[in-house]
Amino acid sequence: MDIENLLERISAAARAETDRGAVADYIPELARIDPSQFGISVCLANGAQYSAGDAATPFSIQSISKIFSLALALGRLGDSLWHRVGREPSGYAFDSIVQLEYEKGIPRNPFINAGALVVTDAILAGSTPAETLGEMLRFIRTAADDEDIRINERVARSEKATGARNTALANYLLSYGNMHSAIELTLGTYFHQCAIEMTCEQLARSGRFLMNAPGSSLPRLISSARIRRINALMMTCGQYNGSGDFAFRVGLPGKSGVGGGILVIAPNRASIAVWSPGLNSYGNSKLGTEAMEVLAREAGWSVFG
Ligand code: GLN
Numbered sequence: 001m002d003i004e005n006l007l008e009r010i011s012a013a014a015r016a017e018t019d020r021g022a023v024a025d026y027i028p029e030l031a032r033i034d035p036s037q038f039g040i041s042v043c044l045a046n047g048a049q050y051s052a053g054d055a056a057t058p059f060s061i062q063s064i065s066k067i068f069s070l071a072l073a074l075g076r077l078g079d080s081l082w083h084r085v086g087r088e089p090s091g092y093a094f095d096s097i098v099q100l101e102y103e104k105g106i107p108r109n110p111f112i113n114a115g116a117l118v119v120t121d122a123i124l125a126g127s128t129p130a131e132t133l134g135e136m137l138r139f140i141r142t143a144a145d146d147e148d149i150r151i152n153e154r155v156a157r158s159e160k161a162t163g164a165r166n167t168a169l170a171n172y173l174l175s176y177g178n179m180h181s182a183i184e185l186t187l188g189t190y191f192h193q194c195a196i197e198m199t200c201e202q203l204a205r206s207g208r209f210l211m212n213a214p215g216s217s218l219p220r221l222i223s224s225a226r227i228r229r230i231n232a233l234m235m236t237c238g239q240y241n242g243s244g245d246f247a248f249r250v251g252l253p254g255k256s257g258v259g260g261g262i263l264v265i266a267p268n269r270a271s272i273a274v275w276s277p278g279l280n281s282y283g284n285s286k287l288g289t290e291a292m293e294v295l296a297r298e299a300g301w302s303v304f305g
Pocket residue numbers: 061062063064094095113159166194256257258259283
Protein backbone atom coordinates (compact mmCIF):
# COMPACT_ATOMS: atom_id res chain seq x y z
CA MET A 1 0.00 0.00 0.00
CA ASP A 2 1.30 3.47 -0.90
CA ILE A 3 0.17 5.32 2.21
CA GLU A 4 1.59 8.69 1.16
CA ASN A 5 -0.39 8.61 -2.05
CA LEU A 6 -3.52 7.44 -0.22
CA LEU A 7 -3.32 10.31 2.31
CA GLU A 8 -2.80 12.84 -0.50
CA ARG A 9 -5.88 11.50 -2.32
CA ILE A 10 -7.96 11.62 0.87
CA SER A 11 -6.80 15.16 1.62
CA ALA A 12 -7.50 16.36 -1.95
CA ALA A 13 -11.01 14.86 -1.85
CA ALA A 14 -11.68 16.54 1.52
CA ARG A 15 -10.44 19.88 0.20
CA ALA A 16 -12.82 19.68 -2.75
CA GLU A 17 -15.87 18.75 -0.62
CA THR A 18 -18.48 21.48 -0.35
CA ASP A 19 -20.73 19.88 2.28
CA ARG A 20 -18.39 20.22 5.28
CA GLY A 21 -20.76 20.06 8.27
CA ALA A 22 -21.17 22.84 10.84
CA VAL A 23 -18.50 24.16 13.21
CA ALA A 24 -19.43 23.85 16.92
CA ASP A 25 -20.91 27.19 17.89
CA TYR A 26 -21.80 26.66 21.55
CA ILE A 27 -18.18 27.41 22.50
CA PRO A 28 -17.65 30.89 20.95
CA GLU A 29 -13.87 30.47 20.53
CA LEU A 30 -14.49 27.34 18.41
CA ALA A 31 -17.17 29.05 16.30
CA ARG A 32 -14.44 31.28 14.81
CA ILE A 33 -12.44 28.40 13.28
CA ASP A 34 -12.19 28.30 9.48
CA PRO A 35 -14.12 25.19 8.29
CA SER A 36 -12.12 24.84 5.08
CA GLN A 37 -9.25 23.12 6.93
CA PHE A 38 -8.45 19.40 6.81
CA GLY A 39 -5.45 17.48 8.12
CA ILE A 40 -4.52 13.85 8.60
CA SER A 41 -1.50 12.07 10.08
CA VAL A 42 -0.69 8.38 10.50
CA CYS A 43 1.94 6.77 12.76
CA LEU A 44 2.70 3.20 11.77
CA ALA A 45 3.89 0.48 14.15
CA ASN A 46 7.33 0.52 12.45
CA GLY A 47 7.86 4.11 13.63
CA ALA A 48 7.18 5.86 10.29
CA GLN A 49 4.83 8.85 10.21
CA TYR A 50 2.97 10.19 7.15
CA SER A 51 0.79 13.29 6.94
CA ALA A 52 -1.24 15.34 4.46
CA GLY A 53 -3.18 18.61 4.40
CA ASP A 54 -3.20 20.90 7.45
CA ALA A 55 -1.52 18.29 9.68
CA ALA A 56 0.75 20.86 11.35
CA THR A 57 -2.05 23.26 12.38
CA PRO A 58 -2.98 23.15 16.09
CA PHE A 59 -6.64 22.64 17.03
CA SER A 60 -8.63 22.16 20.23
CA ILE A 61 -8.67 18.46 21.10
CA GLN A 62 -11.79 18.83 23.28
CA SER A 63 -13.25 15.41 24.15
CA ILE A 64 -10.26 13.51 22.78
CA SER A 65 -8.70 14.54 26.12
CA LYS A 66 -11.10 12.08 27.77
CA ILE A 67 -8.85 9.22 26.62
CA PHE A 68 -5.88 10.61 28.54
CA SER A 69 -7.89 11.41 31.68
CA LEU A 70 -9.33 7.88 31.60
CA ALA A 71 -5.86 6.34 31.28
CA LEU A 72 -4.70 8.39 34.30
CA ALA A 73 -7.79 7.54 36.35
CA LEU A 74 -7.45 3.81 35.68
CA GLY A 75 -3.79 4.05 36.64
CA ARG A 76 -4.67 5.77 39.88
CA LEU A 77 -7.89 4.01 40.94
CA GLY A 78 -7.79 0.75 39.00
CA ASP A 79 -11.10 -1.04 38.53
CA SER A 80 -12.76 0.78 41.44
CA LEU A 81 -13.38 3.61 38.92
CA TRP A 82 -16.18 1.43 37.52
CA HIS A 83 -18.20 1.93 40.73
CA ARG A 84 -18.61 5.57 39.70
CA VAL A 85 -19.04 5.33 35.92
CA GLY A 86 -20.40 2.65 33.57
CA ARG A 87 -19.07 1.25 30.32
CA GLU A 88 -22.09 0.97 28.05
CA PRO A 89 -22.88 3.09 24.99
CA SER A 90 -25.30 5.87 25.87
CA GLY A 91 -27.39 6.34 22.74
CA TYR A 92 -27.82 9.98 23.82
CA ALA A 93 -25.99 13.16 22.86
CA PHE A 94 -22.64 13.80 24.57
CA ASP A 95 -24.07 16.45 26.90
CA SER A 96 -27.41 14.78 27.65
CA ILE A 97 -28.77 14.92 31.19
CA VAL A 98 -31.85 12.64 31.06
CA GLN A 99 -30.05 9.32 31.43
CA LEU A 100 -28.30 10.51 34.60
CA GLU A 101 -31.61 10.77 36.39
CA TYR A 102 -32.78 7.32 35.33
CA GLU A 103 -29.48 5.79 36.35
CA LYS A 104 -29.16 7.65 39.64
CA GLY A 105 -26.06 9.70 38.95
CA ILE A 106 -23.86 6.93 37.49
CA PRO A 107 -22.99 8.10 33.94
CA ARG A 108 -23.21 5.48 31.21
CA ASN A 109 -19.57 5.69 30.14
CA PRO A 110 -16.39 7.77 30.64
CA PHE A 111 -16.65 9.55 27.27
CA ILE A 112 -19.99 11.35 27.55
CA ASN A 113 -19.58 14.65 29.40
CA ALA A 114 -21.11 13.41 32.67
CA GLY A 115 -18.78 10.40 32.70
CA ALA A 116 -15.75 12.51 31.84
CA LEU A 117 -16.57 14.90 34.70
CA VAL A 118 -16.55 11.92 37.10
CA VAL A 119 -13.20 10.73 35.68
CA THR A 120 -11.69 14.22 36.07
CA ASP A 121 -13.10 14.44 39.60
CA ALA A 122 -11.46 11.08 40.36
CA ILE A 123 -7.98 12.20 39.28
CA LEU A 124 -8.40 15.52 41.08
CA ALA A 125 -8.73 13.81 44.48
CA GLY A 126 -5.83 14.87 46.71
CA SER A 127 -4.37 17.25 44.07
CA THR A 128 -4.94 20.79 42.89
CA PRO A 129 -6.32 21.50 39.39
CA ALA A 130 -2.87 22.82 38.37
CA GLU A 131 -1.19 19.58 39.53
CA THR A 132 -3.81 17.41 37.79
CA LEU A 133 -3.51 19.35 34.53
CA GLY A 134 0.28 19.20 34.85
CA GLU A 135 0.09 15.43 35.21
CA MET A 136 -2.17 15.16 32.17
CA LEU A 137 0.11 17.35 30.05
CA ARG A 138 3.16 15.32 31.15
CA PHE A 139 1.40 12.11 30.12
CA ILE A 140 0.44 13.55 26.70
CA ARG A 141 3.88 15.11 26.08
CA THR A 142 5.59 11.82 26.96
CA ALA A 143 3.20 9.87 24.72
CA ALA A 144 3.74 12.30 21.83
CA ASP A 145 7.45 12.75 22.60
CA ASP A 146 6.88 16.49 22.23
CA GLU A 147 7.12 19.17 24.93
CA ASP A 148 5.34 21.75 22.78
CA ILE A 149 1.77 20.79 23.72
CA ARG A 150 -0.24 23.35 25.66
CA ILE A 151 -3.60 24.54 26.90
CA ASN A 152 -5.31 27.42 25.07
CA GLU A 153 -6.48 29.66 27.93
CA ARG A 154 -8.87 31.60 25.68
CA VAL A 155 -10.72 28.40 24.74
CA ALA A 156 -10.83 27.31 28.40
CA ARG A 157 -12.31 30.69 29.41
CA SER A 158 -14.80 30.55 26.53
CA GLU A 159 -16.00 27.12 27.68
CA LYS A 160 -16.33 28.27 31.26
CA ALA A 161 -18.31 31.34 30.21
CA THR A 162 -20.78 29.17 28.29
CA GLY A 163 -20.60 26.05 30.48
CA ALA A 164 -24.10 26.13 31.95
CA ARG A 165 -24.93 22.63 30.78
CA ASN A 166 -21.70 21.06 32.05
CA THR A 167 -22.30 22.89 35.34
CA ALA A 168 -25.80 21.39 35.45
CA LEU A 169 -24.35 17.91 34.86
CA ALA A 170 -21.81 18.45 37.66
CA ASN A 171 -24.53 19.62 40.05
CA TYR A 172 -26.64 16.62 39.15
CA LEU A 173 -23.71 14.28 39.84
CA LEU A 174 -23.08 16.10 43.13
CA SER A 175 -26.69 15.53 44.21
CA TYR A 176 -26.05 11.78 43.87
CA GLY A 177 -22.74 11.97 45.76
CA ASN A 178 -20.73 11.29 42.59
CA MET A 179 -18.62 14.48 42.70
CA HIS A 180 -16.03 14.47 45.48
CA SER A 181 -14.11 17.70 44.91
CA ALA A 182 -15.74 21.15 44.80
CA ILE A 183 -17.54 21.23 41.44
CA GLU A 184 -15.92 24.55 40.41
CA LEU A 185 -12.53 22.82 40.65
CA THR A 186 -13.62 19.74 38.70
CA LEU A 187 -15.31 21.89 36.03
CA GLY A 188 -12.29 24.20 35.77
CA THR A 189 -9.98 21.21 35.32
CA TYR A 190 -12.33 19.69 32.74
CA PHE A 191 -12.61 22.92 30.71
CA HIS A 192 -8.82 23.24 30.67
CA GLN A 193 -8.19 19.62 29.59
CA CYS A 194 -10.68 20.10 26.73
CA ALA A 195 -8.75 23.24 25.71
CA ILE A 196 -5.47 21.36 25.12
CA GLU A 197 -4.28 22.02 21.57
CA MET A 198 -2.44 19.62 19.28
CA THR A 199 -1.72 19.28 15.60
CA CYS A 200 -2.70 16.08 13.77
CA GLU A 201 0.99 15.14 13.78
CA GLN A 202 1.22 15.51 17.56
CA LEU A 203 -2.13 13.81 18.20
CA ALA A 204 -1.25 10.76 16.07
CA ARG A 205 2.02 10.42 18.01
CA SER A 206 0.23 10.83 21.34
CA GLY A 207 -2.06 7.91 20.44
CA ARG A 208 0.77 5.43 19.79
CA PHE A 209 0.55 4.08 23.36
CA LEU A 210 -2.88 2.64 22.44
CA MET A 211 -1.56 0.75 19.39
CA ASN A 212 -0.04 -2.03 21.49
CA ALA A 213 2.40 -2.70 18.66
CA PRO A 214 4.37 -5.92 19.14
CA GLY A 215 8.08 -5.34 19.82
CA SER A 216 7.61 -1.57 19.89
CA SER A 217 10.39 0.55 21.37
CA LEU A 218 7.91 3.18 22.60
CA PRO A 219 7.69 3.79 26.36
CA ARG A 220 4.93 1.62 27.82
CA LEU A 221 2.59 4.06 29.55
CA ILE A 222 -0.19 1.62 30.50
CA SER A 223 -0.62 -2.17 30.54
CA SER A 224 -1.82 -4.22 27.54
CA ALA A 225 -4.98 -5.14 29.46
CA ARG A 226 -5.86 -1.43 29.89
CA ILE A 227 -5.02 -0.68 26.27
CA ARG A 228 -7.54 -3.32 25.19
CA ARG A 229 -10.19 -1.90 27.49
CA ILE A 230 -9.72 1.72 26.41
CA ASN A 231 -9.90 0.63 22.76
CA ALA A 232 -13.10 -1.31 23.49
CA LEU A 233 -14.65 1.80 25.03
CA MET A 234 -13.51 3.93 22.09
CA MET A 235 -15.19 1.48 19.71
CA THR A 236 -18.48 1.33 21.64
CA CYS A 237 -18.71 4.87 23.05
CA GLY A 238 -16.05 7.08 21.40
CA GLN A 239 -18.39 8.87 18.98
CA TYR A 240 -21.35 9.24 21.40
CA ASN A 241 -24.67 8.30 19.77
CA GLY A 242 -22.80 8.05 16.45
CA SER A 243 -20.62 5.18 17.75
CA GLY A 244 -22.58 2.43 16.03
CA ASP A 245 -22.44 4.27 12.71
CA PHE A 246 -18.68 4.84 13.07
CA ALA A 247 -18.06 1.15 13.91
CA PHE A 248 -20.19 0.19 10.90
CA ARG A 249 -18.44 2.54 8.47
CA VAL A 250 -14.87 2.57 9.79
CA GLY A 251 -14.53 -0.54 11.97
CA LEU A 252 -11.88 0.97 14.25
CA PRO A 253 -11.88 2.42 17.79
CA GLY A 254 -11.87 6.22 17.72
CA LYS A 255 -12.46 9.22 19.94
CA SER A 256 -13.87 12.45 18.59
CA GLY A 257 -13.98 16.00 19.93
CA VAL A 258 -16.18 18.97 19.02
CA GLY A 259 -13.06 20.77 17.80
CA GLY A 260 -13.34 18.44 14.78
CA GLY A 261 -10.50 16.07 15.64
CA ILE A 262 -10.72 12.27 15.80
CA LEU A 263 -8.01 9.96 17.15
CA VAL A 264 -8.37 6.48 15.66
CA ILE A 265 -6.41 3.35 16.57
CA ALA A 266 -5.77 0.42 14.24
CA PRO A 267 -4.62 -2.08 16.90
CA ASN A 268 -1.05 -3.35 16.32
CA ARG A 269 -0.86 -1.24 13.16
CA ALA A 270 -1.37 2.49 13.37
CA SER A 271 -2.38 5.56 15.33
CA ILE A 272 -4.25 8.04 13.15
CA ALA A 273 -5.32 11.65 13.76
CA VAL A 274 -7.72 13.42 11.43
CA TRP A 275 -9.11 16.93 11.77
CA SER A 276 -11.73 18.99 10.00
CA PRO A 277 -13.76 21.47 12.08
CA GLY A 278 -17.22 20.94 10.49
CA LEU A 279 -19.34 18.45 12.46
CA ASN A 280 -22.08 15.98 11.57
CA SER A 281 -25.37 15.71 13.47
CA TYR A 282 -23.72 13.67 16.26
CA GLY A 283 -21.10 16.36 16.88
CA ASN A 284 -18.28 14.37 15.24
CA SER A 285 -16.11 15.65 12.39
CA LYS A 286 -18.01 15.09 9.15
CA LEU A 287 -15.06 14.98 6.77
CA GLY A 288 -12.90 13.31 9.43
CA THR A 289 -15.34 10.41 9.64
CA GLU A 290 -15.55 10.17 5.85
CA ALA A 291 -11.75 10.23 5.54
CA MET A 292 -11.41 7.46 8.13
CA GLU A 293 -13.94 5.35 6.25
CA VAL A 294 -11.80 5.55 3.10
CA LEU A 295 -8.48 5.06 4.93
CA ALA A 296 -9.66 2.00 6.92
CA ARG A 297 -11.17 0.43 3.80
CA GLU A 298 -8.23 1.03 1.47
CA ALA A 299 -5.61 0.09 4.06
CA GLY A 300 -7.60 -2.99 5.11
CA TRP A 301 -7.39 -1.97 8.76
CA SER A 302 -10.91 -2.73 10.05
CA VAL A 303 -10.71 -4.88 13.19
CA PHE A 304 -13.56 -6.90 11.68
CA GLY A 305 -11.32 -8.24 8.91
N1 GLN B 1 -15.67 20.73 26.03
C1 GLN B 1 -16.78 20.14 25.33
C2 GLN B 1 -17.99 20.13 26.25
O1 GLN B 1 -17.82 19.85 27.38
C3 GLN B 1 -16.41 18.75 24.92
C4 GLN B 1 -17.50 18.06 24.18
C5 GLN B 1 -17.00 17.28 23.01
O2 GLN B 1 -15.88 17.43 22.53
N2 GLN B 1 -17.88 16.46 22.47
O3 GLN B 1 -19.09 20.40 25.87
